[in-house]
Amino acid sequence: MSKLMHRGWVRIVPALGLVALLVAACSPQPRFHGYAPEDEALAEIEIGVDTRDTVAERIGRPTTSGLMEGSGWYYVQSDWVQEAWRAPVEIDRQVVAITFDENDRVRNIERFGIEDGQVVALSRRVTDPGPTAWTVLRRLFGNLGRIAPGLFD
Secondary structure: OOHHHHHHHHHHHHHHHHHHHHHHHOOOEEEEEEOOOOHHHHHOOOOOOOEHHHHHHHHOOOOEEOOOOOOOEEEEEEEEEEOOOOOOEEEEEEEEEEEEOOOOEEEEEEEEEHHHOOOOOOOOOOOOOHHHHOOHHHHHHHHHHHOOHHHHO
16 A cells, blocks of 8 residues: 555545544434323223322322322423434423322323423513612712701701
């Protein structure tokens, strides 16, 4: 092999490696968050028979539950994909809601997908920051012009 041919390979191999690295960096990166039980596992739960404890044994406890005591359990799973520098995009979401009656027995099992979701407008309450908006220096300098001459008598 001649020196001229050897030099060509020395330049081409790193360039090909760099191209392969750039292509791999731009490929979609999937991310999976949370857990939602499969339909086969949910089919083992009997409505009106199973309790919170038996549900926990069969499919595990959820990471999210209702805000009120005795309300339902919610299993949430989200699948995301990120391409290169772009922000991640949610491609699938599954929410399994298991509600219980007053005796802690399963009342209902529902599955919701990303297509069932809807935007919820949250109410924002803005409170006035009050006197904390004024810094100490601003208060001192703001009072300089308010000094009455009668104070020094």
